[in-house]
Amino acid sequence: MQQTKLSHQAIENTISLLNEDCTIPFIARYRKEITGNLDEVEIGEILKYKELFEALEKRKKAILKALEEQNLLTPELSEKIQNSEDIIALEDVYLPFKKKRKTKAETARLQGLEPLAKMIMSQRINDLQFTAKKFVTKEVENIENALEGARFIIAEWINERTDIRNNIRQQIARFGFISSKVINAKTEDEKAQKFKDYFDWEESLNRIPSHRFLAIVRAESEGFIRVKISIDDEIAIQKIERSIFRSQNDCTSQIQLAIQDAYKRLLFPSLSNEALQLAKEKADDEAIAVFSKNLKQLLLGAPLGEKKVLAIDPGFRSGCKIVCINAQGDLEHNETIYPHEPQKKLLEAIKKISFLVDGHKIDAIAIGNGTASRETEQFIQKIQFKNPVAIFVVSEAGASIYSASKIARDEFPNYDVTVRGAISIGRRLQDPLAELVKIDAKSIGVGQYQHDVDQSKLKKSLDLVVESCVNIVGININTASESLLSYVSGIGPKLAQNIIQFRNENGSFSSRNDIKKVSGLGAKAFEQAAGFLRIKNAKNPLDDSAVHPENYALIDKMAKDLNIKVADFIGNKALIQKIPLQNYISSSIGLPTLQDIMNELEKPGVDPREKATVFSFDATIKTIDDLRIGQILPGIVNNITNFGCFVDIGIKESGLIHVSNLSDTFVKDVNAIVSLQQQITTKVLEVDKQRKRIQLALIK
Structure with a gap:
């Protein structure tokens, strides 16, 4: 609830529907009263946090079980685990008890040096040499070895302190820098040249845009640069010291050495990698969001329709x-x-x-x-x-x-x-939608660095986009391909195959009720799918609309009350406006659903997409050599990123309109200015023939 800013009741009801295997398109369209009229984006957010919560709970159970098996679980520890609100906090609680590979600290413990470490950390010893000498054994050859072993144990304790870990996390998040250095042996590599901007680069970690971060990640993965995170080490160490020291005595220098060791060997390497991973996840999420927006616009592109x-x-x-x-x-x-x-x-x-x-x-x-x-x-x-x-x-x-x-x-x-x-x-x-659903969305070529982001997360997001688009438009069940049908709410690949087989064996569906005859398509699947499937020229005109069969009886009652046929409603705006909607509100149907039904009756089955329009490029521009600064050219937006949009101006190379050249005012969201496949007018600002780069500006 804190994450989504939605009401507790809306979230609870939506989760209940999701647990009943209802799809996002179905919930958004046909369960508005239950969710409080949430849209697909809001329901998607609830689903995301629901899955994160379930993953957290699963990890808690695994940790509790592991601790119980080791007889380490106490009521206090159990409470800490149960109260952990995110995976990072949970893993910090578990860290001291986690089974580790043989560490320097573990070796020191086996040598009997843990009591010495505790004495040093108590900061009450005035003659450390005398105390340490007591721990010299056959395995611990001298005082220095004893002190070193104790320091390893202290370093591990420092590493496991949640407050210290969180403090360094905050420093990295607020003041961390990401930098990259070229691997000199690869400088002349032709592929490396496209990354030359990052051969000597430094930028604030909390300000680096997703596209630049992913570019650096790719350059590193291809072996052209080395990347690291840095903060002010001296300040970080001082903060750790302030959280530990209570007095100055013989123990002070040993603890200082342990702090430095903990910081350089354990804390910073671990937490800087964690910060890089979090930055990668954030960049992935932003890149996937861009890809998803682009894909939606592409799939909902203007169709020509049933033309030869x-x-x-x-x-x-x-x-x-x-x-x-x-x-x-x-x-x-x-x-x-x-x-x-x-x-x-x-x-x-x-x-x-x-x-x-x-x-x-x-x-x-x-x-x-x-x-x-x-x-x-x-x-x-x-x-x-x-x-x-x-x-x-x-x-x-x-x-x-x-x-x-x-x-x-x-x-x-x-x-x-x-x-x-x-x-x-x-x-x-x-029909762009019907054809593009047959292709892996990653291969369609919109977005930024789609091969560098989390592939499972990308696929899941894009599948949701395709499902949303298919259900927004609605599908003719008698002509749809198996690929298209598989994205209909509640259908999936197996039922799509069964629908095609039924169609081949029995001919076209004549009504929505016929859909129930498909093998394996039960009541739940019918409930989820029926409203998104269209039957052209059906006996019941509602079968070619977005009105759900569960509401047919309601419309029959409306028609009976007005002493007309249901068919008389279709397209009759004047008649529809006469219906007193408040008379038909019930415990399951409210004004949002009733208004949706009225809108659909006005224009049943209307395709929400625009129609395709002819576009012509400038006939005089055939290659990049024909471009001149200041030329005004027509173009089509063929990709959108966080840093601008790419435009097809009729030659092999697409031009870039940087975000700064989209408007005279600050642009927060490129999609608010342009959309994919939009026909626009551009001005040539710069042409780099050697690097095959074209800079454009949007002309309004």
Whole structure:
């Protein structure tokens, strides 16, 4: 509750729903009264802290069991463990009792030096040499060995003190610096040059942005630099001394040596690594958040809809692979043309494209944005078609991954990867969401340093984004692919497979009730999924809407009260506004749900996404050599990061609009200024041809 700032009741009710295996999209859409109208983001936060709490409780149980087995568990220790509020505090409590590998301190204990260590720490010995001499044995050859062993034990005690550990943690968090130094032997490595900004770098740890931290982590992992954390060691040691010393005597110098040893050998190495790990987790979270925002915008990109498309996967030497797909995305024709060098069969290519566009009644042409994209776009634009044909440039990111995947092989077993890739380009124009769900989200190419972050955390976050997008849009169960169906609330891969099998064996679903006939799809799965599945041309018009079947009886009652049919509600705003909603409030249905139902009745099954619009790059700009400072160019945002956005201006290299060049005022969130796939106008600020870097500014 403290973490989320939400009400106790809302959190409790939401956790209850999550424990009942309800999905986030279902809870957000159909259980608003129970949660207090929480949205998907707020429910996601509750889920995150629920999982953290469960992991903490699991670790507590493991520690309590371990201590009990060693007969070390006391009521006081048990209470400390139970009261630990995070994993770091819990591990600090457990540290003194944790089974360790053989340490210097453990060796000293076996030599019988722990009593000497206790005497020194009591700070009451006035003749230390005399006292230490009593501990000289066959194993402890002299007084210095005895004192050294005692210091090892004291150093371990200091290392295990929670207050000292927390103090150094605070110093690292507030005053720590992260620095990097180049490994000289690798300076001339070509790959190292992209990291040359970090060959001699230092920055405050609590201020370093996530993208820079991850860049440094990658440079270190590839062996180009060494990274370390630093604080003022002298101040840190002084703070430890103040927490220990009560008097000055013979013991003082020994304790000082033990403190220095504890700090340099145990405390700082451990806690600086911990700080690096926490900084990495923070950077990961920020990078994953950026990736998730980008992915959501990409998946909810404007679809062309059910139109006939001619798709082109452009190329030079290997030619341009072309496919014709119908409004449902099925392949009707494929072949290769060679309009560019070296073959340059331009006239033949023009005739072939014209023939196919006319013969297949093509509505739009989709051109992949890879190699030879601009040249192909310009060649297509020169063709005089009999009827208007819209021309789009479509992102190819991940198309090669899809074309070689099992999903693609299962869909098109008789065609090679080039045909599958071209089909994917065309289908992306028709419906980006339906096509992109077939590709591992990491391969789509949006975000920053996605290969350097925690991969399990990234996958989990991106899967939630895909699930959210699929359920926001809603799915036609009679045409959806297995991949698309698997992301519907409550379905998953196995039930998606069963739905496809049922569809193949029994034909199209004619009503939502038919969905219950699918093998393995029980009452819970139906409850979670039904509202997000659409049945076109169903007998009950509500089956093609986001109204959940559990509320059909309510709408029937509304219709009966008004002496009309349910179908009369559909799209009839004037009639819908006459309904006295307060009359239908009950213990399970409140105004939020009733208002959702009314909105859906006004426009049932309407796709929330915008429609695709044609965009043209500047025809005079073909390579980076054509750029000049001050040019005004149209572009499309193709990636967003915390430090700015990248823009496709129609050449191989994308330009960067740094966050400082997005607005005249401070920009906290890049997504508040631009969105993925947004068509914008830019100004060229700087061109570095050698490093192939382009700096742009946003023109509003």
